[in-house]
Amino acid sequence: MSMYNYVFRRVGFMAVTLFFVTLIAFAVTNILPGDVALLILGPNATEQSLEALQTQLGLNRPLYVQYIDWVVGLLQGNMGESLRFGEPVAQLIAERLPRSMMLAVAATLVAVVLSVPLGVYAAVNQNEAPDVSASMFAFVGISMPIFLWGLVFILVFAVWLNLFPTGGYVSPSEDLVGSLTRLVLPAGAMGFALTAYIMRMTRSSMLEVLSEEYINLARAKGMSQRVIVLRHALKNAIIPVITVIAFQFSYAFGGVVVLEEVFFWPGIGRLTLTAIQSRDIPLIQGCILVVALIYMFSNFAADLLYAYFDPRIRYGGDD
Amino acid sequence: MSAPTTATDAEADDGPLLDVRGLRTEFRTEGGPIVASNEVSFSLDRGETMGLVGESGAGKSVTARSLMRLIDSPGEITGGQVVFNGEDLLQKTEAEMRDIRGNRIAMIPQDPMSSLNPVMTVGEQITETIRRHQVVSKSEARRLAIESMDDVGIPDAEERIDDYPHEFSGGMRQRVLVAIGFSCEPDLIIADEPTTALDVTTQAKILDLLNEMQEREGTAVLMITHNLGVVAQTCDHVGVMYAGNLVETAELGDLFDRPRHPYTRALIDSIPEVDTDYDELPTLDGAMPDLGNLPSGCNFAPRCPHATEACRTGGDPSLDAVGDDSSRAACLHAADLDLSESTVPEAGTGRRDIDRSGQPLFEVRNLKKYFNAGEGVFGNVHLSWEGGGLPTVERRHVKAVDDVSFDVYPGETVGLVGESGCGKSTVARTALRLLEPTDGEVYFEGQPLHELGSSEIRSLRREMQMIFQDPQSSLNPRKTVGQIVGRAMEKHGIATGEEKRERVGGLLERVGLSRAAASKYPHEFSGGQQQRVAIAHALAVEPKLIVCDEPVSALDVSVQAQILNLLNEIQEDENISFLFISHNIGVIRHICDRVAVMYLGKIAEFGSIEQVFSPPFHPYTESLLSAVPHANPDRETDRILLEGSVPSPINPPSGCPFQTRCPKKIGDVCEQDLPELEAVDGGDHYISCHLSEEEMSQRDSFITPSKRAETSPADSD
Incomplete structure (x- = not known):
């Protein structure tokens, strides 16, 4: 009952957020400078043909009509047609979404696998050598932009050690091994860069939990350090870390356009870049919408995970 | 369930269960080591209960944790022996200690709200202790856990074992902690302020439970507490700590009949007793010294009314036997001082006469304050899925204050008393x-x-000024005391410049600080001194009413007495009115002229102290007053233990809010009709109850009419 309430409330918020996202996406693309018809027809187009095209695209109708039209289309699953590619936006996105998803999931996995144990280890050995070196490691990761890490990874693992290809994308259904070997470097570079934040969060969250009264009691019950850290502390400490992980995931998804460029990874990031460069308004709108949706859903997933880890939310307790 | 070794049991038959000799625990700090537990020696027999009392910072918790070797860096046990069952625990390896913790020596911690892991079910938390120390199967451990939950009086243990801590009330959580403590049938339980975080009616039940469990299992208990009432009710034998030292040990009766250390006497005297009138509480000057900066000579000398030159210059006195009873005291003059008489002065002429003929200064009529249940925009929206089909939406409220009326006359102190969550603070703020x-x-x-x-x-x-419980968080840490007090005067155009400075200095002296305090920052003061600053700040604007929200709850008893006396003095001089909020019945009794007893957002009873503390009683008032532990071992009160816990204010009971727990419930009328707050015996005493006046008058007054305060006034928190 309470869990229903919880989900109901979250979904309500998402619907409201989504409404604002469509408004912003629509507004932003319409303020962008540059006449679409002019862009399509080139500088030599006549006044008449420009006008004809604008009418055909519906660009000379009032903005609110265009907005309502767009939203109604969205609700029917129609995101419009790309001006640049001449294909339905939905289809373009559907093709690239899984690729970006694959990269983002792999990068987040790398980051979590590296950072959570490291953060726990650092917290348990607070202010001692392991803590300092773990923090240093994480700090190095965050100290350079992601695309630079991409280049460093290519240089070290592809060019010098010749372990992995320098880039490109192969569908896993065609060639699973080839696909995975191409995934390692971009996912590793991105994951490494994401490590720092999650690790710092894990560390400080663990430190806070380790000073809780129930940890004291666990020690007074004769529990070993291992049980205390893994059973009593981590399950509590991970709760705030989940938000950070969800945030980093959506960042990995939409934010690292450049990394896809560096590794020739034909995902949503590169599509967005192309769309912006060619003033492809329906495509830009579609990309913004999809990235916003990813943000919203990963946060929604984080909230559900919260509920999984924290029984106080699961059962609607409020203290 | 078996002890790990039989050899130790045999050995232990000759000696005490626990023999602590010269235990010393230090904390490394930048300013050098601080000795938190200094050469502490005492012993405890099987099945015996010893109390370790003292104010905050006395070293009682550190001493207790040292016994279990649970001292974290930068703390370190630097000397002594802890002989338990014939073996020195300080010589054991960490792995051996882990086998003892929770098994032979268990701990019951202070705070039931934070001592249970929120993401583990209570069952997991009990069974893991059992499985850690005993070779039993999972299902057997679960059966034992259910049994131990039964033993500590948790109803429906079998269904509740898989619930999480937040699904239990504070009192029930404390029962879970008691169950964990007793789950491996230890020889010794260390109970660290086990009832301090609980309301007084819950405290009474937990203390009963502890006594009962101890008798059944034959466990020895080391009871750490600042509350002498709890000591008087539970202990055989008491140790008093001050600034890291054990300053007196004695059997319970001897300690209360004839304290041998002046600090013990002062500790007993400074607690306002529920059944005694005082004009002024006897106090000690100052506060416990900072452990990093101890005086030369006896640590207590700077505050001691009997201190001589020898006390101030000699070494710290050792704990030696005094007289022919069980007492040992660390005082140079223990043998020649007679401290058996209380220093509580003859009760005064009674209470001030308040003129209530004119207009009240402050009048509250039918006040209500509802909060939305839950947080955020949709926070109070709840879907009801009952009845099938589409869910229905309802909005929920917490009725924190529900139809409360009272008045305060000039120069009067009106108290609001009740247990946590009854709405007393919300009344004041609203x-x-x-x-x-x-x-x-x-x-x-x-x-x-x-x-x-x-x-x-x-x-x-x-x-209308306000004083809060925690002075530290209500004083701006970046401003000097002079600025804090002075700014209030400037803001309200009372004084500026030189005149302001002069007035600030005068006010600081008025509240018992020096003029020089004006240039210091709040953190340079102790808790009691900060509260004095907060009082000066409130007085700076010459208010007519000061609302005091638990102003002494965070203070040690000896400091609490100073502040209460100060408030009384100020009221007499300035004719200020106080609205005084407290859960501490002794404090309310001491400082208030009239009092409103609150339960679940409503006033259950309202009248003068004499009226409320004497029959007729509202059944809730009666059980509340009866539950206060008296710091007098000879005194038995016929206590009324309430069933269950306070219902949720989101979904309060129908009819009378107290009907779900009332021991005198009549029947349907209580469930259906909300009783009016009606005048009883004469006119200005109000009770909200369906019972007849006669039925509410079956118990004697809690007030002993004006007579000399007996040797031991009681604590009541």
């Missing part, structure tokens, strides 16, 4: 319009506060 009332009227000198705009309210704030 009445002052720090919170917007949902409904109701509030008048200050006849002006309708509830109708005033925010700028008019602001100018009236000068007349």
Whole structure:
């Protein structure tokens, strides 16, 4: 009952957020400078043909009509047609979404696998050598932009050690091994860069939990350090870390356009870049919408995970 | 269930269960080592209960944790022996210690809210202890856990074992902690302030439970507490700590009949007793010294009324046997001082006469404050899925204050007393319009506060000041005390420049600080001194009413007495009115002229102290007063233990709010009709109850009429 309430409330918020996202996406693309018809027809187009095209695209109708039209289309699953590619936006996105998803999931996995144990280890050995070196490691990761890490990874693992290809994308259904070997470097570079934040969060969250009264009691019950850290502390400490992980995931998804460029990874990031460069308004709108949706859903997933880890939310307790 | 070794059991038959010799625990700090537990020696027999009492910082918790070797860096046990069952625990390896913790020596911690892991079921938390120390199967451990939950009086243990801690009330959580403590049938339980975080009616039940469990299992208990009432009720044998030292040990009766250390005497005397009238509480000057900066000579000498030159210059006195009873005391003059008489003065002429013929200064009429249940925009929206089909949406409220009326006359102190969550603080905040009332009227000198705009309210704030429980968080840490007090005067145009400085100095002296205090920052003061600053700040604008929200709850008893005396003195001089909020019945009894007893957002009883503490009683008042532990081992009160816990204010009971727990419930009428707050015996004593006056008068007064305070006034928190 309470869990229903919880989900109901979250979904309500998402619907409201989504409404604002469509408004912003629509507004932003319409303020962008540059006449679409002019862009399509080139500088030599006549006044008449420009006008004809604008009418055909519906660009000379009032903005609110265009907005309502767009939203109604969205609700029917129609995101419009790309001006640049001449294909339905939905289809373009559907093709690239899984690729970006694959990269983002792999990068987040790398980051979590590296950072959570490291953060726990650092917290348990607070202010001692392991803590300092773990923090240093994480700090190095965050100290350079992601695309630079991409280049460093290519240089070290592809060019010098010749372990992995320098880039490109192969569908896993065609060639699973080839696909995975191409995934390692971009996912590793991105994951490494994401490590720092999650690790710092894990560390400080663990430190806070380790000073809780129930940890004291666990020690007074004769529990070993291992049980205390893994059973009593981590399950509590991970709760705030989940938000950070969800945030980093959506960042990995939409934010690292450049990394896809560096590794020739034909995902949503590169599509967005192309769309912006060619003033492809329906495509830009579609990309913004999809990235916003990813943000919203990963946060929604984080909230559900919260509920999984924290029984106080699961059962609607409020203290 | 078996002890790990039989050899130790045999050995232990000759000696005490626990023999602590010269235990010393230090903490490394930048300013050098601090000795938190200094050469502490005592012993404890099987099945015996020893109390370790003292104010905060006395070293009682550190001593207790040292026994289990649970001292974290930068702390370290640097000397002594802890002989338990014939073996020195300080010589054991960490792995051996882990086998003892939770098994032979178990701990019951202070705070039931934070001592259970929120993400583990209570069952997991009990069974893991059992499985850690005993070779039993999972299902057997679960059976034992259910049994131990039964033993500590948790109803429906079998269904509740898979519940999480937040699904239990505070008292029930404390029962879970007791169950964990006793789950491996230890020889020794260390109970660290096991009832301090609980309300007084819950405390009474937990203390009973502890006594009962101990008798059944034959366990020895080391009871750490600051509450002498708890000691008197539970212990055989007491140790008093002060500034890291054990300053007196004695059997319970000897300690209360004839304390041998002046600190023990002062500790007993400074607690306001529920059944005694005082004009002024006897106090000690100052506060416990900082452990990093101890005086030369006896640590207590600077505060001791009997200190001589020898006390101030000699070494720290050792704990030696005194007289022919069980007492040992660390005092040079223990043998020649007779401390058997209380220093509590003859009770005064009684209470002030308050003139209630004119207009009340402050008047609250039918005040209501409802909060939305839950947080955020949709926070109070709840879907009901009952009845199938589409869910229905309802909005829920917490009725924190529900139809409360009272008045305060000039120069009067009116108390609001009740257990946590009864709405007493919300009443004060809503009445002052720090919170917007949902409904109701509030008048200050006849002006309708509830109708005033925010700028008019602001100018009236000068007349109505507030003092909070935690002075540290209510004083701006970046301003000097002089600036804090002076700014209030400037803001309300009372004084500026030289005149302001002069007035600030005078006020600081008035509240017992020096003029030089003006240039210091709040953190340079102790808790009691900070509260004095907060009082000076409130007085700076010459208010007519001061609302005191638990102003002494965070203070040690000896400091609490100083502040209470100060408030009384100020009231006499300035004719200020106080609205005084407290859960501490002894404090309320001491400082208030009239008192409102609150339960679940409503007033259950309202009248003068004499009226409320004497029959007829509202059944809730009666059980509340009866539950206060007296710091007099000879005194037995016929206590009324309430069933269950306070219902949720989101979904309060129908009819009378107290009907679900009332020991005197009549029947349907209590469930259906909300009783009016009606005048009883004469006119200005109000009780909200369906019982007849006679039925509410079956118990004697809690007030012993004006007579000399007996040797041991009681604590009551």
